[in-house]
Amino acid sequence: NAGVTQTPKFQVLKTGQSMTLQCAQDMNHNSMYWYRQDPGMGLRLIYYSASEGTTDKGEVPNGYNVSRLNKREFSLRLESAAPSQTSVYFCASTTTNTWTGGLDGYTFGSGTRLTVV
Amino acid sequence: KQEVTQIPAALSVPEGENLVLNCSFTDSAIYNLQWFRQDPGKGLTSLLLIQSSQREQTSGRLNASLDKSSGRSTLYIAASQPGDSATYLCASRPSGTYKYIFGTGTRLKVLA
Numbered sequence: 540n541a542g543v544t545q546t547p548k549f550q551v552l553k554t555g556q557s558m559t560l561q562c563a564q565d566m567n568h569n570s571m572y573w574y575r576q577d578p579g580m581g582l583r584l585i586y587y588s589a590s591e592g593t594t595d596k597g598e599v600p601n602g603y604n605v606s607r608l609n610k611r612e613f614s615l616r617l618e619s620a621a622p623s624q625t626s627v628y629f630c631a632s633t634t635t636n637t638w639t640g641g642l643d644g645y646t647f648g649s650g651t652r653l654t655v656v
Numbered sequence: 657k658q659e660v661t662q663i664p665a666a667l668s669v670p671e672g673e674n675l676v677l678n679c680s681f682t683d684s685a686i687y688n689l690q691w692f693r694q695d696p697g698k699g700l701t702s703l704l705l706i707q708s709s710q711r712e713q714t715s716g717r718l719n720a721s722l723d724k725s726s727g728r729s730t731l732y733i734a735a736s737q738p739g740d741s742a743t744y745l746c747a748s749r750p751s752g753t754y755k756y757i758f759g760t761g762t763r764l765k766v767l768a
Contacts, residue, residue: 570754581759582745584755631700644688644705645690645756647692647702649699650698
């Protein structure tokens, strides 16, 4: 009954370092999302994957890449971290049955707090 | 482009009060709207999900309404308690899309 699991929970990077944030869900959801949350800015969509094998850019994709490894897993990669990427990152998932108009809402992970120095 | 606004940004009330949080959205063509609670330093917990065909949803002391024609949703909290203190966010999912658009939240503090 884990839901959406994110790792790591905390991370400190130096400018220019790379890292991958991991997300896995066990609810058989087909759509997965990465958001960042900054004070005063709310939640902003970075990338999403509507279904296995597809990925699309959100509002703020620059500096990030994603991989939908399989139906369960969706990773976010920072190739060369910058201080502007200091944020809390959330992964979410949902089922999107277009013929029903999307019956399910989001389920969120507990977040990754990233600091880039 | 869908925009979601929440008013007020912050609210402080004495324990026991009934209160209303507001959410407005610019595009009325939505699949559904979801209300979340976020405690400091934590993730988002889903409270209520209202489909576009519904007018309201209830869970315990919480009631959420949806008026698509006016682009508004309200979250009603009855008999507020200090444990209700948190940030409340609403998010709408525009029709034809796979993603939710979030408001910036209302930070609620219930005083004992």
